[in-house]
Amino acid sequence: MSNPPEHAAQPAKHPPARLPAPLPVSINGKPYFHEGDPAMPLLWFLRDILRLTGTKYGCGIGACGACTVLLDGKATRSCTTTMQAAANHKITTIEGLATNALHPVQQAWIEEDVVQCGYCQAGQIMAAVDLLQRKPKPNDDDIAGIDNLCRCGTYPRIRRAIQRAAELIQGAKK
Amino acid sequence: MSSPVATGRRHFLAISLSASGALLLGLRWAHADPAPAGLPPELLGDDLTELGPFLRIERDNRIVIGARGCEVGQGVMTSLPMLIADELDVDWSQVRVVQLPYGYIETDNGPSNKYGHHGSVGDSSIADDWKQLREAGATARWLLVQAAARDWNLPPEQLRTESGQVIAPDGRKLTYGALARSAASITPPDQPVKLKTPQQFRIIGKPTRTADARDIVIGGSHFGIDEYAADALVVVIARCPHLDGTLDSFDDRETRRVAGVKDVIAMPGPKPDEPFSGPLAAGVAVLAENTWAALQGREKLKVTWKPGPWSKESSGALAVVAHALLDGADSGVSVRNDGNFAAARKQARQTIEARYEMPFLAHATMEPPAALIEIKQDGARLVASLQDPDGASEVIARLTGLARKDIEIRLIRGGGGFGRRLENDYVAEAVIVAKAAGKRVKLMWTREDDLAHDFYRPFGVHAMAATLDRKKHVTGWSHRCAATPRNYRDASLKGKPVYIDCLEPDDFPAGLVANLDKTFYSVTSGMPRGSSRAPLHTFHAFAVQSFIDEIAVATKQDAVKLRLDLLGEPRQIPYQGHGGPTFDTSRLANVLKTCAEKIGWGTRRNDGHGIGIACHFTSGGYAAHAFEVSVEGRDLRIHRAVCVADVGRVVNPLGVEAQIMGGTIDGISTALDLAITVKGGQVQQHNFPEYPLLRMAQAPRSVEVEVVESTAEPSGAGNMGVPSAAPALANAVYAATTVRVRKLPLMAELMRML
Numbered sequence: 001m002s003n004p005p006e007h008a009a010q011p012a013k014h015p016p017a018r019l020p021a022p023l024p025v026s027i028n029g030k031p032y033f034h035e036g037d038p039a040m041p042l043l044w045f046l047r048d049i050l051r052l053t054g055t056k057y058g059c060g061i062g063a064c065g066a067c068t069v070l071l072d073g074k075a076t077r078s079c080t081t082t083m084q085a086a087a088n089h090k091i092t093t094i095e096g097l098a099t100n101a102l103h104p105v106q107q108a109w110i111e112e113d114v115v116q117c118g119y120c121q122a123g124q125i126m127a128a129v130d131l132l133q134r135k136p137k138p139n140d141d142d143i144a145g146i147d148n149l150c151r152c153g154t155y156p157r158i159r160r161a162i163q164r165a166a167e168l169i170q171g172a173k174k
Numbered sequence: 175m176s177s178p179v180a181t182g183r184r185h186f187l188a189i190s191l192s193a194s195g196a197l198l199l200g201l202r203w204a205h206a207d208p209a210p211a212g213l214p215p216e217l218l219g220d221d222l223t224e225l226g227p228f229l230r231i232e233r234d235n236r237i238v239i240g241a242r243g244c245e246v247g248q249g250v251m252t253s254l255p256m257l258i259a260d261e262l263d264v265d266w267s268q269v270r271v272v273q274l275p276y277g278y279i280e281t282d283n284g285p286s287n288k289y290g291h292h293g294s295v296g297d298s299s300i301a302d303d304w305k306q307l308r309e310a311g312a313t314a315r316w317l318l319v320q321a322a323a324r325d326w327n328l329p330p331e332q333l334r335t336e337s338g339q340v341i342a343p344d345g346r347k348l349t350y351g352a353l354a355r356s357a358a359s360i361t362p363p364d365q366p367v368k369l370k371t372p373q374q375f376r377i378i379g380k381p382t383r384t385a386d387a388r389d390i391v392i393g394g395s396h397f398g399i400d401e402y403a404a405d406a407l408v409v410v411i412a413r414c415p416h417l418d419g420t421l422d423s424f425d426d427r428e429t430r431r432v433a434g435v436k437d438v439i440a441m442p443g444p445k446p447d448e449p450f451s452g453p454l455a456a457g458v459a460v461l462a463e464n465t466w467a468a469l470q471g472r473e474k475l476k477v478t479w480k481p482g483p484w485s486k487e488s489s490g491a492l493a494v495v496a497h498a499l500l501d502g503a504d505s506g507v508s509v510r511n512d513g514n515f516a517a518a519r520k521q522a523r524q525t526i527e528a529r530y531e532m533p534f535l536a537h538a539t540m541e542p543p544a545a546l547i548e549i550k551q552d553g554a555r556l557v558a559s560l561q562d563p564d565g566a567s568e569v570i571a572r573l574t575g576l577a578r579k580d581i582e583i584r585l586i587r588g589g590g591g592f593g594r595r596l597e598n599d600y601v602a603e604a605v606i607v608a609k610a611a612g613k614r615v616k617l618m619w620t621r622e623d624d625l626a627h628d629f630y631r632p633f634g635v636h637a638m639a640a641t642l643d644r645k646k647h648v649t650g651w652s653h654r655c656a657a658t659p660r661n662y663r664d665a666s667l668k669g670k671p672v673y674i675d676c677l678e679p680d681d682f683p684a685g686l687v688a689n690l691d692k693t694f695y696s697v698t699s700g701m702p703r704g705s706s707r708a709p710l711h712t713f714h715a716f717a718v719q720s721f722i723d724e725i726a727v728a729t730k731q732d733a734v735k736l737r738l739d740l741l742g743e744p745r746q747i748p749y750q751g752h753g754g755p756t757f758d759t760s761r762l763a764n765v766l767k768t769c770a771e772k773i774g775w776g777t778r779r780n781d782g783h784g785i786g787i788a789c790h791f792t793s794g795g796y797a798a799h800a801f802e803v804s805v806e807g808r809d810l811r812i813h814r815a816v817c818v819a820d821v822g823r824v825v826n827p828l829g830v831e832a833q834i835m836g837g838t839i840d841g842i843s844t845a846l847d848l849a850i851t852v853k854g855g856q857v858q859q860h861n862f863p864e865y866p867l868l869r870m871a872q873a874p875r876s877v878e879v880e881v882v883e884s885t886a887e888p889s890g891a892g893n894m895g896v897p898s899a900a901p902a903l904a905n906a907v908y909a910a911t912t913v914r915v916r917k918l919p920l921m922a923e924l925m926r927m928l
Contacts, residue, residue: 054393117247
């Protein structure tokens with residue numbers, strides 16, 4: 001089946017007049033309106049409606065972190081964030097992280113060859129981006145504060161990649 | 175499609191690959207049908223020339239290599255194309271890797287696959303492909319050299335290749351891209367072409383990063399669960415929580431009121447006395463426009479289930495039965511019997527005994543099962559993360575009546591496998607719903623579905639006994655195991671011994687102790703059982719390698735020396751299991767000694783830290799683990815983690831290190847806290863809080879991996895990082911606390927005993 005993902009929801013210019021009131025949300029810098037159930041988790045809006053499938057489902061209860069996105073820059077579990085709660089906030093997903101070039105965290109992830117199965121890595125990367133914003137020079141305990149699950153056991157390489165990303169960010173500032 | 179593509183296909187050549195009838199036939203098939211269905215569009219471009227089934231060369235000298243097999247994190251999308259690229263003599267930076275589809279074909283000799291072997295089981299990919307894929311690359315290189323020789327009117331022997339170019343003695347160069355069309359018209363060699371010597375390798379053996387890492391870190395890589403189709407309904411299923419229970423009645427009125435819910439369908443479950451061949455449980459499927467609507471609809475179902483025949487089953491009762499079998503008069507099934515253990519016992523100066531209990535385990539792949547399927551009158555199309563596409567194809571054919579040639583399967587990156595995807599129960603569910611609904615469907619499993627409906631690693635109790643003489647030599651070894659057999663309702667294991675995947679007749683110390691008894695007792699259970707990451711080995715290595723440690727402690731011997739004494743002189747011991755036909759005592763001794771040196775074995779410590787060690791042979795490879803731990807209150811800290819492995823010749827050192835590191839952490843994670851338990855015929859774990867995989871804070875900061883240099887045939891590295899981790903950890907805990915943990919998971923038992 002090679003159907004390309006069809007983008008069901010395009011950035012909306014005019015919210016259609018319908019109940020419940022459409023919820024405005026900014027995803028990767030583009031404005032969208034959600035017209036369905038306000039209790040729908042952001043995860044399913046991203047995946048099912050926008051087809052931004054880089055954000056993964058892992059548990060649905062906020063336990064594993066595979067669905068981590070940035071909400072106003074802060075790492076947030078999208079599977080337990082309702083569209084009601086996401087409304088009027090700025091969401092960044094893994095697809096929106098790289099601008100012209102890769103984000104330093106993405107670059108470091110490639111350099112340290114972190115990926116095994118790859119499924120949890122988008123969530124790990126988003127958590128690392130948040131960490132490095134808060135702690136530009138994280139120590140081991142800071143990094144261990146990332147509680148996203150990795151079933152393949154890539155943790156040691158995640159640690160190295162975060163340190164490498166910190167260097168890349170520091171280097172870019174100089 | 176534009177015409178140059180068709181021209182390219184006509185040039186699709188029958189290249190003789192000596193080792194593989196499948197490859198040869200696949201190419202014949204391509205000849206017969208000029209429009210091969212299902213080839214990824216990336217492989218078809220105006221500027222591409224095909225040189226065999228795995229290779230396309232672009233005019234600008236970019237090389238596209240097709241990766242066969244199922245990528246579930248074991249790195250085959252990188253390591254297997256490396257084999258082709260090296261023999262082809264291109265730079266890895268020129269190479270783009272794409273996943274090949276499932277290449278089912280029918281031949282005069284029955285079903286085959288045009289890309290050769292495809293599944294992902296038991297670490298076999300590298301071992302199988304080592305020669306075959308190198309031959310594919312070498313043959314393509316041979317054709318390119320012939321083409322250049324014809325162009326320059328020079329004897330091919332005078333030409334050499336480098337970085338995707340053919341170079342003449344006078345320094346003239348032609349790129350592969352420029353030669354590809356001409357090469358495709360040359361008759362391939364009758365004889366297999368000469369392969370490189372290991373000294374000539376330029377890619378094999380070099381650290382190589384994951385081929386598609388960039389796609390993954392930008393969120394562009396699709397896993398099975400990421401595949402959508404505009405007309406597909408999302409399906410979630412409320413499954414019967416009782417083992418072999420049935421659907422009594424259901425009320426879906428509230429469900430059908432949920433916005434977006436389109437249909438509700440009852441699903442039959444397995445028949446208790448028949449092999450598992452379809453869904454694992456009876457259920458009620460909810461079909462909806464999106465996942466959230468389907469989940470909401472499922473929530474609103476009112477279902478009553480009838481408990482099945484296992485309503486009294488509990489993990490506690492299974493343990494009682496297992497111990498009773500080991501204590502009773504039943505003689506069990508003999509797995510191996512050398513010399514006379516009973517006589518050795520009578521003559522022994524000392525006999526040591528211990529029992530070890532292993533829980534059921536789930537796979538908990540980060541990507542839960544999912545499948546996108548379309549079924550039509552004349553064919554079916556499936557996209558799913560799989561480890562056994564042949565099995566998936568068979569399941570679809572059986573349930574639809576379609577011919578297998580009309581079933582198209584697109585392979586895709588899987589979010590972990592660990593053996594879960596060797597089962598195709600979720601494919602069967604998707605087929606049943608799609609047929610009933612007459613629509614394309616996208617089946618989704620939640621984590622709760624996944625933990626409660628799995629093919630679990632067996633549960634069991636190992637009763638170990640060793641006899642020793644005056645000089646503390648081990649004269650006899652008894653390993654009796656009472657377990658829920660792995661072959662339960664598994665048609666693929668029909669005719670295999672009942673102890674398969676629970677006890678390995680030839681595993682250590684078989685062949686090394688004169689009087690050896692291995693016996694198996696069946697514990698009846700309704701829990702589905704299946705494969706996992708080194709299932710057999712994780713299951714028994716904990717008992718064997720913990721027990722050796724206990725013998726060393728009880729007889730005041732050094733635990734490393736005791737193992738080395740048992741291994742004895744370097745020699746080959748017959749080993750009929752996977753990874754045989756022999757097991758080399760010196761290779762196991764070598765990884766053990768190296769591991770002991772690396773961790774600082776034998777140095778006296780006064781900081782409360784304990785060091786434990788263990789070693790094991792798995793799937794053709796050898797591994798030893800050592801840990802340095804301390805226990806403070808309820809906190810177990812792993813200060814150092816060392817693993818030394820011998821996997822034969824290493825194709826990708828970065829990949830092997832990743833597998834060993836990941837296997838070690840998997841081993842720690844599983845040993846510390848993971849167990850699936852059953853009560854009242856229902857699985858008790860629901861989601862990650864009850865099945866707590868290791869998080870970064872508990873994991874060792876690094877795993878010191880050393881892969882010993884070897885020129886032996888390569889073996890996969892995915893499995894062997896796991897089995898010796900758990901016993902090494904328990905042995906380290908003993909060294910730190912003098913508390914011997916004989917039941918997994920370790921933390922619960924340690925806290926009970928401290």
